[in-house]
Amino acid sequence: MSKKGTSTFVVQRATGVILVPLAIWVLINLVSVLNADPSVALVWLTPASKSIVFGAFLAVGVWHMRIGMSEIIVDYLHGWLGDILRVLNWFLALALFGGIILSIYKISFAG
Amino acid sequence: MSDGAPKERVLSPHLQIWRFTPTMAASITHRATGMALYGGVTLIALWFIGLALAPQMAATLTGIFRSPIGVIVIIGFVWSLCFHLMNGLRHLYWDSGRGLDPKTATMTAWLIYGVSAVLASVILFFGYGSA
Numbered sequence: 001m002s003k004k005g006t007s008t009f010v011v012q013r014a015t016g017v018i019l020v021p022l023a024i025w026v027l028i029n030l031v032s033v034l035n036a037d038p039s040v041a042l043v044w045l046t047p048a049s050k051s052i053v054f055g056a057f058l059a060v061g062v063w064h065m066r067i068g069m070s071e072i073i074v075d076y077l078h079g080w081l082g083d084i085l086r087v088l089n090w091f092l093a094l095a096l097f098g099g100i101i102l103s104i105y106k107i108s109f110a111g
Numbered sequence: 112m113s114d115g116a117p118k119e120r121v122l123s124p125h126l127q128i129w130r131f132t133p134t135m136a137a138s139i140t141h142r143a144t145g146m147a148l149y150g151g152v153t154l155i156a157l158w159f160i161g162l163a164l165a166p167q168m169a170a171t172l173t174g175i176f177r178s179p180i181g182v183i184v185i186i187g188f189v190w191s192l193c194f195h196l197m198n199g200l201r202h203l204y205w206d207s208g209r210g211l212d213p214k215t216a217t218m219t220a221w222l223i224y225g226v227s228a229v230l231a232s233v234i235l236f237f238g239y240g241s242a
Contacts, residue, residue, distance in 0.1 A: 017203065045162065
């Protein structure tokens with residue numbers, strides 16, 4: 001079992017604090033951008049200020065939710081099933097995190 | 112007391128043994144909305160990645176977001192984020208050592224159910240109104 005309880009506790013609070021302003025901005029814009037045509041959504045996200053804030057919400061959110069889900073798994077599932085789920089949880093978080101960062105670059109900086 | 116045997120960690124008490132209180136409801140709802148947001152953020156991240164790297168995937172997800180089921184998912188996501196955000200602030204306030212007495216904690220639990228519902232309604236009204 002992990003011996004990083006304190007640092008996990010701190011990271012979960014820190015990502016939570018960072019997510020407060022990001023989530024407020026996302027809540028204001030989310031419904032209309034998700035319902036827009038993909039080409040329109042892409043144009044809307046193209047300014048770096050928008051793709052970075054939206055991408056940061058998703059990337060920091062992915063980290064925050066990885067920790068939260070890991071806590072739930074540890075609370076309710078012991079043994080190999082819990083271990084496998086926690087590895088999958090890590091894997092999904094890393095894949096999404098990498099994809100989001102790459103997408104910010106592609107949307108606003110790759111020209 | 113120790114016999115040297117490896118100690119199994121205890122599992123958390125299961126949900127059905129608790130007496131209902133607003134604070135326990137808010138605690139369970141915090142977890143439930145967290146799990147809903149896990150699914151929702153995964154979907155929105157795939158949509159974001161799709162816009163940049165896989166246009167067909169983005170188009171498919173936009174179709175889902177616009178479907179009746181998608182509308183329900185978005186309504187659920189918006190309220191879940193409102194609740195989890197506000198209850199997260201409540202947790203941070205608790206971390207400062209304040210607001211922990213039962214009377215205050217019960218009052219803030221009710222408050223967060225009410226305000227998150229109003230906030231989500233306003234966001235959805237203007238979000239769908241401008242689409």
